[in-house]
Amino acid sequence: MIQVLDKKFEVFITKEELSREVASLGQILNEDYKGEEVIFIAVLNGSFMFASDLMKEIDLISEISFIKMSSYQGTESTGRVDELIGLKNDLKDKHVVIIEDIIDSGITIDKINSLLQMESPKSIKTCTLLYKPEAFKGQHKPHYIGFSIPNAFVVGYGLDYDEKGRNLDAIYQIKEENKTGFQLNMNNNTDQMLNIVLFGPPGAGKGTQSTKLMEQYGLVHLSTGDIFRANIKGETELGILAKSYIDKGQLVPDEVTIDLLKSEVLKYENPKGFIFDGFPRTNKQADALDAFLKEIGTGISQMISLDVEEEELKTRLANRAKDSGRIDDADPEVIQKRINVYRSETAPVKEYYADQNKWMKINGLGTVEEITSRLFEAVASL
Ligand code: IMP
Ligand code: MG
DSSP: OOOETTTEEEEOOOOHHHOOOEEEEEEEHHTTTTOOOOOOOOOEETTTHHHHHHTTTTEEEEEEEEEEEESSSSBOOOOOOOOOOOSSOTTOOOOEEEEEEEEESSHHHHHHHHHTTTTTOSSSEEEEEEEEEETTTOOOOOOOEEHHHHSEEEBBTTBBBBBBBBOSSSSEEOOOOOOGGGGGGGGGTTGOOOOEEEEOTTTSHHHHHHHHHHHTTTTTEEEEHHHHHHHHHHTTTHHHHHHHHHTTTTOOOOHHHHHHHHHHHHHSSSSSSSEEESSOSSSHHHHHHHHHHTTOOOOOOEEEEEEEEEEHHHHHHHHHHHHHHOOOOOOOOOOOOEEHIIIIIIIIHHHHHHHOOOEEEOOOOSSHHHHHHHHHHHHHHH
């Protein structure tokens, strides 16, 4: 199994199978066009490896040209197709064979066909390494097909996932996450778990109070902020990405944070429950968390907000900056930005849990001990 960006892939067509099939396609083309001149038109970028291997098998009088057309960005066709660039050859009355790596919806190949048709060739046929019949909705079915494959995303041998993976020498297919697999590590009592979202603006005391709750109830404390900071310190890829947002007082993108949180939760075998500190911070994250916890047979027990007014927060953050070394605590502008983001994006998450009758707030002013005892009282009442 391999990893390309955020996705896992497994071998689907080996290097050997590819080379056998490419050789056989070459022989068929040699037969079909015997004594004829052919202009091969390879569609970049995906077909570069296939075209290169295929051409070595061809013994016809031929030319090859590379054109470019882009219609894809992620794992789904956007349907957007650009103009054709790079065609220099005169196609008039010539046999044309388009070389494609993959034909999916058929949008690209249809467009290429109609553009090439304007050059009045004698014939146009398509030779594609891969074809997804279930996805195909086009007018021009390929004539030469290496492999017909199911409608699942593949990479390698020229094909990319967000531009990565083209260099692989085999074709790999995406490995879908096994959703029920989540349960494997967890005990059967996930429905007994105590999962608390500790909520409040920056400086409310979430970190401090989480530690208290953790000790008292044996819960796992998950702070996405702490995890990001550890990654920043370790200069990991995730850390470098997170830093670019955190230093400016912005939120790390939801997708990144959600994936991180899930993988953290799944690290624990028999947790009594979790304290989510600093997560969820947007309604989208709250939705994702709910869906995920449901999958593993549990849910949020309660969101508890620590209620502290803005002036007090600013003072606390400024004080914390002196010994925490956190860049985002030191700069009043960044602090203000964080408070603003909290108001516009994070505060609404309260409503999200209030709507489910899972929200309460406690007074976040006073000594650490005073706040802790209010918090314990709140948890005991659940
Ligand atoms: P179509 O217009 O839907 O036929 O899309 C064809 C283009 O989509 C190909 O040239 C690829 O760039 C891209 N594509 C479609 N399916 C896949 C896949 O499974 N892996 C990688 N790229 C793909
Ligand atoms: Mg392509």
